Amino acid sequence: MAEQKATNVTWHKGLVSRDDRCKILCQSGVTIWFTGLSASGKSTVAVALEEALFERGKLSYRLDSDNVRLGINKDLGFSKEDRKENIRRVGEIAKLFGDAGTISLSSFISPYKSDRDEVRRSHETENIKFVEVFVDCPLSVAEKRDPKGLYKKARAGEIKNFTGIDDPYETPVDPEVHLRTDESTVEEEVTAIMEYLEINKIIEARHLIRADDGNDSAAVGV
């Protein structure tokens, strides 16, 4: 964890609360955190989910590994320490969006369990919902897809610290949603996440088909 450097700072409470903001939006703030290998399909399903949420009139915002690394985290590389700081900062930004009442969709490889767990813990502390979506896909399949040619470069030694090649990916133990993108369509994956959000009353159900079956997790293709 980053050390708290600035002292003499206190939380400045406003007159407008998180609940007030959520009332304007008719939704709750939540962080949906996609984790998985490069080319596992994180951004693809996040983009599709964003569209599905938009069609329901929900305000969501994607925080994407590529996008964030071109902006706020442009000073960070891919060492273990920099990856940790990358995830820490994105987790903090996601919390701000959650506090603002927005559904944030964060797509980051986020290979280290301890980093993801720290983001989860930090959300729980501030009572902001955290939904971990494991975008699971065998390395062989991800490597075959390789849309940006990154695996090829990593195998050739042109990129160092590449997750799955010369850097580890630590599998989520108990994610809220588990997708297998080599065995399902994007539509099925979006449906699985939407059902999770509905069942857990994070967004209202459009069709109350399975609203009270006691499930609190979802899986597709597993």
Next chain:
Amino acid sequence: MAEQKATNVTWHKGLVSRDDRCKILCQSGVTIWFTGLSASGKSTVAVALEEALFERGKLSYRLDSDNVRLGINKDLGFSKEDRKENIRRVGEIAKLFGDAGTISLSSFISPYKSDRDEVRRSHETENIKFVEVFVDCPLSVAEKRDPKGLYKKARAGEIKNFTGIDDPYETPVDPEVHLRTDESTVEEEVTAIMEYLEINKIIEARHLIRADDGNDSAAVGV
């Protein structure tokens, strides 16, 4: 400026645009940036503006020096370099909120003109509106207010690099809104900002009293 470390990253375009999000919200994203001495009244007017915007059904979110320094920027202190990085990161977060369609209210001393100008330039590059509000107040008045006893500590040498005491504050040259908080009430200040936002069509005017008088800046108490 921070150096771009990660290569092999490209902007991932989604199917839902900034305009789509703004349609859901019936508003445009904008960054309102309050700059001024400690105890000049930045947070006070930001909190009051947040309430006024809420009453109009507008989604705003406050990024506050104290709040941010307890979260994403907890690794930063008050050296010139750390202040610069603090402002850079907040500028990037404000841009994300603007892109999400939200009105962000950023209250930061942000004493260096070059840092503020860099945030402005970076907003303009991405076509997100940036409204600089100079929360002007003589040092003697701010020091007399000293609600957190920080000036006292700075004078006693217990806090180093304190703006106005042993660190400079560079006055904005051409801010969109110029407030003099020692000569106006908070209500007058909120009205001045609201008028600026209405005149410049950032939010719709409730009463179209001065909508086309050609003014493009606002001042109160100056």
